[in-house]
Amino acid sequence: MFLLAALPLVLSAAAIAVLVAHQSRALAEREIEGLERELIAAKKQELRNYVTQARNGFYFIYGGAAPDDEQAKTRVAQILAAMIYGDDGSFFVYEYDGTNLVSPRRTELINQDMSGMTDSEGTPITDRLIEIARQGSGYHSYLWPKPSTGEEARMITFVLGFQDWQWAVGTGVFIDDILDTVATSRAEVQSRIRRTFVYIGAITLVALLSVFLSGLFLNIRERRLADAKLKELTQRVFDAQEEERGRVARELHDGISQILVGVKYALDIARRRVTRGDPRSVETLDRGLENLSGAIQEVRRISRDLRPGVLDDLGLGPALKALTDDFRARTGIEVAFETVVFRNRLDQEGRIALYRIAQEALTNVERHSGASRVEIDLRGHRKGATLRISDNGCGLARSAGGGAPGPGIGLRNMQERMEQLGGTLRILSSRAGTVIEAQIPLSHLLPPERRGEPISKAQA
DSSP states (O other), X not given: OHHHHHHHHHHHHHHHHHHXXXXXXXXXXXXXXXXXXXXXXXXXXXXXXXXXXXXXXXXHHHTTOOTTOHHHHHHHHHHHHHOOBTTTBOEEEEETTXXXXXXXXXXXXXXXXXXXXXXXXXXXXXXXXXXXXXXXXXXXXXXXXXXXXXXXXEEEXXXXXXXXXXXXXXXXEEOHHHHHHHHHHHHHHHHHHHHHHHHHHXXXXXXXXXXXXXXXXXXXXXXXXXXXXXXXXXXXXXXXXXXXXXXXXXXXXXXXXXXXXXXXXXXXXXXXXXXXXXXXXXXXXXXXXXXXXXXXXXXXXXXXXXXXXHHHHTOHHHHHHHHHHHHHHHHOOEEEEEEOXXXXXXXXXXXXXXXXXXXXXXXXXXXXXXXXXXXXXXXXXXXXXXXXXXXXXXXXXXXXXXXXXXXXXXXXXXXXXXXXXXXXXXXXXXXXXXXXXXEEEGGGBOOOEXXXXXXXXXXX
16 A cells, blocks of 8 residues: 555655656756857857957068069068967967968977868868868867967867968967856756756655655554444344343343243142142143133244244344334334335345344333334335334434434444445434334345246336
């Protein structure tokens, strides 16, 4: 039961965790990509500004020089070679044929043919820069040894074409700091997602423990209540058994025992009179036989109260009719009994339950109600069978505080019989009388039979 109760919670927590992680990762990735684009855009703008300022510094030379003015080219190359900034920043110049003219950070490359040069990833460098310069200006990214560390790092370069001299002039900045920032941000996002998983797992664990502990508490509580109810029910069964045994013992002692003692005395007297030849012995024997017949009738009555044979032989209707007739003859209370033809359709459990309820109700009427009339109605319907018993007595005794009728052992027995069969018991009590209505569900009605063969519902 704990696993069944915990499984939906675990699945829900897992789904929430996956959804939160996916949404967080997607949102963080968008933010990181946006940050990366902004930082790179700032670097590109910075590169453009560097090249623009450098061009403005020597434009007065380039603007008035002829395409073959070697002196002007030398002066401009010297100016660009002197423009060193930061630890790694510098300008470069390539002729369109690939010859390196300016490389202040790596002077060994000057006057070298750099065409066809690529980085460690195979990305073209010189040829691509010259191609961009021929088109006017643009950006290019590649790997290049970092002067301050000597290690290869990612660089973004802005190159500008001097078409009259067929020069590709540019500078670049390393963006390893941007890449480190992006990597740190991604690592932080992953760490946050892991912490989120831990938090959700901890919350789920606490919830599971709460479910387990609450279920354990409820289970123990319900078990204790069930044990208490079982003990109470067992005690009531014992009390009912003892009450029934006491009733049978009283009836045997007060009825049959006294009658049999009278028969014994009558037989003793008849024996003595027969011995003396007294003619009154016949009268004494007749009186003894009459008392013996009364004892037999009393035994039959007690047997019928314990388990009426007519209930099994003829069904509930005739059994209730015999019960009401005997009740009327014994108490003098008028009883009106009405029923429909059941054809013995109630199963054994239903017959016994309704008979005992009627028996208990009549006992209560005789002992407590002071009624002068009782009405009993038994009939079947689409929902099952209903037994209704009403009297014009003083009503049931009220519980403390003037509430509903107090739950005597007889009423509790009625209620438990109906609960066992899945039926209902309604008790309405007032000063005008009491109404007890017991209803048994349709499941306790047997299919109708005709000539020994079952009849379909349509025929019924």
